[in-house]
Amino acid sequence: MLARFPLRTALLSGLFFATFLIAGCAHQTPAKGINDAENRLWTGRISLQIQSEPPQAFFAAFELKGQAEQGELTLTSPIGSVLGVMRWSPTEAVLESGRETRRFESVDALLEQTTGAAIPVTALFDWLAGKNTSLNGWAADLAQQAAGKISARRTNPAPQVDLRLVLDQ
Structure with missing residues (x-):
């Protein structure tokens, strides 16, 4: 009976070690490049409110890739359907929405044309990188940028436009 005790202890210890080894391998690290200026990829939610008559509001999830000169913006509805994919380069800009x-x-x-407000793309990429750029009547509030929250407001020209981004963490 004494011979079985060390064997049982060894088996239980081995099982215990294997469990922790498997659990350690199963741990998922965050995907590299998400909401990262270096890798030029951001995901989150966007809110755009235009104080026009009548007022307009737009809410969507987004994935933004690239830079101001060339990139891609995918907008997704709250239920997960793709609203549109915008791609741009120095020579053109394309909107794919459904079959159109x-x-x-x-x-x-x-x-x-698609949002109803002139959003300054160059400033948007600067805001995402933490640079407080003012452009075309827009002013950003980057006080919570480190926490993944960016807001910007255009007061001139009318109508007033409020833009909010909340980045995935």
């Missing part, structure tokens, strides 16, 4: 593809002369024209 529309072309624009610039990303600025694309964003203004």
